[in-house]
Each structure stands twice: as C-alpha cells, then as structure tokens.
Amino acid sequence: MSRVAVPGVSGVPDVSGAAGGRRAAASAAARGALLRWAVLAVAVLVWEAAARAHGSVYFPPPGRIVRHAYDLWFSGPVAHAFLTADAVDNILPSLGRMAAGFALAAVAGIALGVAVGRSRRAYALCNPVLQFARAVPPPALVPVFVVIFDFGTPMQLASIVFSAVWPVLINTAEGTRNTEPLRLDVAAVLRLNAAERLWLLFLPSALPRIFAGLRLSLSLSLILMVFSELLPGTADGIGYTLTDAQSRSDLLTVWAVLLLLGALGYLLNTGLLTVERRLIGRGREGTR
Template identity: 60%
Template sequence: MRRSGARTARRREVGTTMRLRGVRTAAFRWVVLLVLVLVWEAVTRLAGSTFFPPPSAIVLRMHTMWFSGPIGTLFLTDAAVENILPSLGRMAAGFAGGALAGVVIGLAVGLSASAYDYLDGVLQFLRAIPPPALVTVFLVLFGFGLRMQLAFIMFSIVWPVLLNTADGARSVEPLHLQTCQSFRLSRAELLLRVVVPSTLPKMFAGLRLALSLSLIVMVFSELLPGTTNGIGFQITDAYSTFDLPGIWAGIVLLGVLGYVLNELFLVVERRMLGWHHTAQQLAAP
C-alpha cells in the first residue's frame, strides 16, 4: 500500500511539474515572438525598403486578401476559399497517403530481419534523393495537376515515417516478444498489443517530420506550371505583379500554418504517448 501511494504521489508530482514547465515555456515563447515582431517592425520602418515591408503592412494585406469575408464563411474571402482550402486539402491527402504507406511498409520491413537486410540499402538510397530532382519524372508519369501533386507529396514524406517505424519495430524488447509467445498470442495480437505500442514513439517522430515536410513540398508543387490555385500559386501570382506585401503575406501564412499544425500534432502526440512521457519522467533521477 505504501509503495502504491508513493507511486501515485510521484505521478502527481511529475504531472504538476510538467504542466508548470509547459506554462513557463509557452509564456517565454510568446514573449520572444512579440519582441522579434517589434524589432522587425522598427527595423523595416527605419530602413524604408520596398522589398521588406513591416509586419503591420503584411498583416493588413493578409486581412484584405483572406480574412475580410462575411461571417457566414467564417470571415474567409473568396481568395481564401479558392487557395488556402485547396492547399490544405492537397497537404492532408498527401500526408495521409504517405503516412499510411510508411507505417504499413515500415512495420513489414522492421518485423522481418531478412527484408530489412535486403531493402535497407535501397530505402536509404531512395530517401537520399531530393524530391525536387524527381519533378520531371512525376510530370512524365502523372502529368500536370492534382494527381502529380499528391504523388509528389506522398513520395516526399513517406521516408521519415517508413524508416522510423521500421527502426521502432526492430527495437522491440526480445523479452516482450518471448513473453507473448509463451502466452501463445496470435500475430495480430502481438502486433497490436506489443509491437505497435513499442513503435509509437519513433513512429510519431517520423510523422511529425513528415507533417512539416508535407507543407513544404505542397507549396513547391503549387509553384509548378499547370497549377491554378493554392497558396504557392498565389505567391507566384503576387510575384508576377510585383505585389511584395502579397508575397510576404503568403510566406507568413505558411509559417503560421506550419506552427499551428505542429502544435495540433503535439496535442495528439501527448494524448497518444502520455504513458511514454510519464515513464521517462519517473525514470529520471
């Protein structure tokens, strides 16, 4: 009973410490961001450069372009509906397809020592190829348009998920596998109860990297000829008309989207891996 009470108290202490640390970290981040924005505003106004507008001008341009619509559309303008939403749709579809393929193939490769030995060199070779270098190949295979963009995003993001998942599957404790065999668990039960939970920390690390990468390659795919909408297309259109605040508005929007998506992913990760983070804190001296 005493041991159980001590463990419960220890868990509560760890949880309180983690929450306080999170609040302090978040407050510090916002202070740093505010200071940087104020410095940016002051420097750009003093410099008076046409190529580097102040943040206030960029925010005003973003409001005019995308967030000054009627309340019925959640203040989104026609330009936002026609460009931001399609970009997010491409990114989500490409990320989902690439992540699913990476998890499935990664588990298959990681659970088979022979497959890992045979395929590791090929996978490392393909991973090392910069996706933009293969744009011509994707254009030949899929032509211009949505199919090429989705295939390009999926190919670009599959590697961190696949390799991290395979590495996580290979790092499952042999003792856990032997225990499951002694209880005569089926392969499906072994996979769901032991392998997947043990793989989740590394799998989520790969998914987080793939999420940020999917935003980058989504924009790159929209800069290519044949694209008629999207954030990347709007940046290109602003460049062609020398709309510098419009260019910077697109760049800042991408940064905001990347930050928001990363924070949402961290919320999901903390939910899914709460047991893992708590175990790490309890194991710490």
C-alpha cells in the first residue's frame, strides 16, 4: 500500500532532471541496501556466536540449521531439481495447496470486489459484512472447516481461501469504488462497453489496491497453509513435518522448518512485488 502510492520520479520530467541527481540517488539506494545486508549479517553472526557459546540443545547455531535443512530437503538428485524425497513429499504438496488456495482467493476476491465496488448500493450493503468477515481471526475458522470437510486437502484449501479472500475483496472493492469520476464520464462519452470499462478502466484504476490486498492475502495463505497442517489427521506437508519433528523432540528439524517458512514467505512476497512493479510501472501520478 505504501509503496504503490509513490509517484515515480520519471513522472515529473525535467524538474531537477540532472543525471548527477539520479546518480546520487542510486548511490544512496546502494548504500541503504548494503547497510540492510550488513545488519542481517551481523545479526546472524551474533546468533551463531551466542548459540555456540551457550551450547544449548534448544537453540542450535544457524549454521547447523542451514546444514540440516540442506541435508533434509535440498541435497537430492539433479533430475529432481536437487529436491530430496522428503521435500517432494512434504514441501511440494504444501506449496500446491497454498498456490491453489491463494489463486482461488485472488480470482474470487477480485471478481467479487469489482462487483461490490461498482455499485454504491452493493458497497454500502456489503461493507459491514466484509468488515466483520475480515475481523474474524482466520485460524479460528479452521475448526469450522474441519467439521464440514473432515481432515485433508479440502479442509485445508477451504481454510486458506476463506481467510485470504477478504483482503483482496475489500481492497479491490475500495479501489474500484475510487475510480476517478471524470474517467467514468470519459468512458460514457467514448461509449466503452462493460468489458472495456472493466479491462481499460476499473481494473487498472484498482490495480494498486488489488496488489495491496494480494500481498496481505499471500501472507495469510502461508499462515493458514501451515496452521491447517498442524492439526492431527494430516499426512504430509510442511506443517506436518513441524509437528512430527516436535513429537520426536527433533528441534533441529523444527528450526529448519521455521527457516524454510521464513525464506518462503520472503521469496513469495518478493515475487509478487516484482509482478506488481511490472504491471503498475512507475510514475502513475494522476491515477487517483
């Protein structure tokens, strides 16, 4: 939400326009990135040193966690993209469920969001329901789906979809509703039909908000994916690996799973940001 609202530098041509200014900005950005990585590196080093010095079984040093994660999941044959059997059996099903759940939530959220946001009346009527649905802590829904679907993939998918759909829906509705009124007049004068209005006006107008919603939904999908796999009755998945390792007091694996989840969350979010930057581009001032 915060970064899409920033109008691009190129939207204001020839203001200070000097190449020197751009170079200075680039070097400042590089310094910032360097600093961030330095902080991360120092944090990991301190963690490593402290864990080694302490020698606790509960807090293994990060080097050992990474090593263990590698052995567990990423030391497989080339033909399987280095994935081990364990990774294929547990990580891939989890990612599949998460992807399916997130995709369903995104499609449903955007479609319903546009429909709700297009009509002032529908928005006014639906808004309280939506706010309520969003306010329910998503994991609390899981027991409901356990009762309806029993344990297994349908229950897990339903949990992900019903948690992740709200942020997309609400943000899409809000974004659609805030379509510039003058552009609605323009669309009327140009006699754009319903499909053209959707593709050329409403969706592009709402796109920054849609992505804000998608990012929230993505992290909710990850949370619900793991959470729904923590329950008894699951046979595979990252969450299952976690509970399984915990029951065997295999803390190294527990830590490796946590590391994996953090890395996954980061990578997925970065991927989504890249798509967003591609689609929205720079310098969309005058968009709102």
